[in-house]
Amino acid sequence: MLSLPVSPKYSMGPLIVGITALVCYLLEPATNTLLAYDRYALQGWETWRVITGNFVHTNGYHLLLNLAGLALLWLLYAEHFSVTVFLKVFIWCSLGTTLGIYWFSPQLIWYAGLSGALHGVFVWGASKDIIRGILSGWLLLAGVIGKIIYEQLYGSSTGVAELIDASVAVDAHLYGALSGILLFGAMHTRQLLKRSA
Numbered sequence: 001m002l003s004l005p006v007s008p009k010y011s012m013g014p015l016i017v018g019i020t021a022l023v024c025y026l027l028e029p030a031t032n033t034l035l036a037y038d039r040y041a042l043q044g045w046e047t048w049r050v051i052t053g054n055f056v057h058t059n060g061y062h063l064l065l066n067l068a069g070l071a072l073l074w075l076l077y078a079e080h081f082s083v084t085v086f087l088k089v090f091i092w093c094s095l096g097t098t099l100g101i102y103w104f105s106p107q108l109i110w111y112a113g114l115s116g117a118l119h120g121v122f123v124w125g126a127s128k129d130i131i132r133g134i135l136s137g138w139l140l141l142a143g144v145i146g147k148i149i150y151e152q153l154y155g156s157s158t159g160v161a162e163l164i165d166a167s168v169a170v171d172a173h174l175y176g177a178l179s180g181i182l183l184f185g186a187m188h189t190r191q192l193l194k195r196s197a
Contacts (some may be wrong), residue, residue, distance in 0.1 A: 005078030013086025014074040037111035046127030054094040056112045062164035065113035077125030093120025096179025105171040116172030127184040
């Protein structure tokens with residue numbers, strides 16, 4: 001029988017992120033105007049957008065796709081996350097995604113959505129699986145790396161772009177995934193140093 005990780009310890013982190021994204025969507029268009037990643041607004045010191053841009057979406061389909069991704073991460077990796085660990089990983093991956101866009105993709109003026117940060121959480125969770133000796137971690141990590149390489153070479157699906165009514169920011173997926181692996185490396189190294197002290 002399938003056992004879902006519904007305990008608050010495992011589900012509250014993803015629920016907080018999902019509910020925040022849903023509330024932002026329900027308050028459109030004001031939230032998009034005030035919260036989305038906007039390069040020019042950031043240059044005008046609207047720095048909150050580095051985090052809040054990850055919570056707003058272009059339309060309901062975009063939100064639903066991202067919430068489905070969030071639910072998948074909850075199902076795959078819930079046992080790796082307490083509420084605080086999930087929120088820390090998500091926020092750091094959000095920050096890494098938007099700073100990566102700002103520094104390395106100057107052509108990307110506007111960005112919205114959870115997907116960059118979700119790629120980071122996905123990579124973090126797969127790395128945690130690998131450290132724990134779970135074979136599927138390698139398969140999941142290889143799958144997301146293959147997806148990102150494909151997107152960098154060939155772009156994203158035009159069907160998805162039409163569905164979300166925006167270009168898919170494939171660079172956000174790359175920066176999110178890099179943030180996830182760097183964050184995992186830093187957190188794992190810190191744990192090893194604590195144990196050896």
